[in-house]
Amino acid sequence: MEHTQFNLEINPDTRVKDFLLMDIKTAHVFEKYGIDFCCKGYKNFNEVCEEKEIDKNSILNEIYQIVNHDESAKPKERFEEWNLDFLSDYIVNNHHNYVRNAIPQITEHLDRVTFKHVDKNPFLYELKSTFDSLKAEMLSHIEKEEKILFHLIKYLVDCKRFEEKPKLSGFKSVEFPIKSMLAEHDNAGESTARIREITNNYNPPEDACNTFRLTYSELEEFEKDLHIHVHLENNILFPKAISLEQELTAKI
Ligand SMILES: [Fe+2]
Secondary structure: OEEOOOOOEEOOOOEHHHHHHHOHHHHHHHHHOOOOOOOOOOOEHHHHHHHOOOOHHHHHHHHHHHHHHOOOOOOOOOHHHOOHHHHHHHHHHHHHHHHHHHHHHHHHHHHHHHHHHOOOOOHHHHHHHHHHHHHHHHHHHHHHHHHHHHHHHHHHHHHHHOOOOOOOOHHHOOHHHHHHHHHHHHHHHHHHHHHHHHOOOOOOOOOOOHHHHHHHHHHHHHHHHHHHHHHHHHHHHHHHHHHHHHHHHHOO
């Protein structure tokens, strides 16, 4: 077992998501190296470094720097210690609302850029169609989470609070909606990865106008926000909701 200078012991079983659970800011390092920490955050850290041929010590060094020396950083948010109803509300207020606000803005800019510059940049057709499908999927996804899954999670939290056994039919178990939300996260992750490829890692053409540049930076921010959003759900909210349901239903 290796002991690092931050609050995490690296052992052969350490997963990528363990770093984010220690400190969400480590996401910046994984983003930089193109390592998926949300949908595939369960992957083994050592294996991912080997697969991608990345020097493990360089990443650990950068993680150390960001955890200990980022003076501009806000105080650490301990997402994994929050009550699940509060975490659900945080995801809605911070991430779902961001998605709802960002989509019309990006759409307007991307439509304008496509209309003006597609002749010279034919890849804009695919960029627009990929973003159009992503946004339709995302809007329906967050609505399902809010109306069905988060609602159910809050019910479980209340049952725990009032020491009641939840009245759940098989259909209502959190595991069913979680399974479908996980699949939708994978699809959204694939779409943003494709957008990253089409835009050459969000590098606009040299002669790109300001709206072109702005659209790329908005798309990049959209992807970054999605990664944190999915991390909070896949790696914290969903597994904890499943455990809470099992704990409550096991009670006589
Ligand atoms: Fe989600």
